[in-house]
Amino acid sequence: MTLLVVALGGNAILKKGDKGGPDEQWRNVSKAAKALVSVALNGNKMVITHGNGPQVGYLAEAVDAIADKVPHQSLDILVAMTQGWIGYLIQHALQEELRKRGINKNIASVITRVVVKKDDPGFKNPTKYIGRYYTEKEAEKLSKERGWLMKPDPRGGYRRVVASPMPRDVLESDIVLKLANEGTIVIAVGGGGIPVVKDRDRYIPVEAVIDKDLASSVLAIKISADKFVILTDVKGVALNFKRSNEKWLREVYVGELERYYNEGHFPPGSMGPKVRASMNFVNSTGNIAIIGSLEDAYNVINGRSGTVVLPKR
Numbered sequence: 001m002t003l004l005v006v007a008l009g010g011n012a013i014l015k016k017g018d019k020g021g022p023d024e025q026w027r028n029v030s031k032a033a034k035a036l037v038s039v040a041l042n043g044n045k046m047v048i049t050h051g052n053g054p055q056v057g058y059l060a061e062a063v064d065a066i067a068d069k070v071p072h073q074s075l076d077i078l079v080a081m082t083q084g085w086i087g088y089l090i091q092h093a094l095q096e097e098l099r100k101r102g103i104n105k106n107i108a109s110v111i112t113r114v115v116v117k118k119d120d121p122g123f124k125n126p127t128k129y130i131g132r133y134y135t136e137k138e139a140e141k142l143s144k145e146r147g148w149l150m151k152p153d154p155r156g157g158y159r160r161v162v163a164s165p166m167p168r169d170v171l172e173s174d175i176v177l178k179l180a181n182e183g184t185i186v187i188a189v190g191g192g193g194i195p196v197v198k199d200r201d202r203y204i205p206v207e208a209v210i211d212k213d214l215a216s217s218v219l220a221i222k223i224s225a226d227k228f229v230i231l232t233d234v235k236g237v238a239l240n241f242k243r244s245n246e247k248w249l250r251e252v253y254v255g256e257l258e259r260y261y262n263e264g265h266f267p268p269g270s271m272g273p274k275v276r277a278s279m280n281f282v283n284s285t286g287n288i289a290i291i292g293s294l295e296d297a298y299n300v301i302n303g304r305s306g307t308v309v310l311p312k313r
Helices: 020-040 051-065 074-099 138-144 173-181 212-222 253-260 272-283 293-302
Strands: 003-009 044-050 105-108 114-116 128-134 150-152 157-163 185-187 194-199 203-204 225-230 237-239 247-250 251-252 288-293 307-310
Touching: 003 020, 003 212, 003 293, 020 044, 020 074, 020 293, 044 074, 044 173, 044 212, 051 128, 051 157, 074 105, 074 185, 074 194, 128 138, 138 150, 138 157, 157 293, 173 185, 173 212, 212 225, 212 272, 225 272, 225 293, 237 272, 251 253, 253 272, 253 307, 272 288, 272 307, 288 293
Parallel strands: 003 044, 003 225, 044 185, 105 185, 114 194, 225 288, 251 307
Antiparallel strands: 128 157, 150 157, 194 203, 237 247, 288 307
């Protein structure tokens, strides 16, 4: 059986323009669940990971809005909250889709901690977008009122950015692998994992939001996944994205992709981490990675669409 790690983009839960209500979330995640169940029933062991940018930003904004009434909650705790929140949505939607098909299969969400280095430069140069999209005027106001660092998002508008250190290890990877090998569909590394740093023989939580694609690749490498798939809101990887000379990549060797990456084709706030995560996985395992559209998830996971990243020639 093929062991898959499938990383869901934020559009699996909320699409741009959604207000974030429960109905919208259930609609989106139920649609994703149909494709994922079809893959899981096709002789695959599956680990699902997910982002949390909109959700953790929502919680941070809500906490800040009532800071004069209730105790402040740190960013690592907010990340843990989103693991439960989004894990529940995915787990329940998958179970419902299986029930419709008359199939009983175990699904488990694992609260996951991810190790980062305390001296990681990401703490001094925040790059991770969280929360809603704002106009430039709104962003300037929030920056003054709440001390948030706001930057233009490559997708449009302005968003808050927070520290995003590089993931180094996934503490619960052995548990994830054991469950997957037993046939359980596992949901892990939610929101990139809860960030912790190692201090001698203990781990200490830190405030950050780790990129979910990079953390997912670390997990995929640790559990020796056969394939690493990133599902997002575009059909694959493109050179000169949204320009007149745009070129979509159907299959690309990892060395060639690395050259494009170094040439600056993939912005750090959007496709950059996805490409880097894919290269890390392919270089470490010699197996393939695929980046493609969540809307076409079944074909992407089976290599029929999206961008397939191949090992060195």
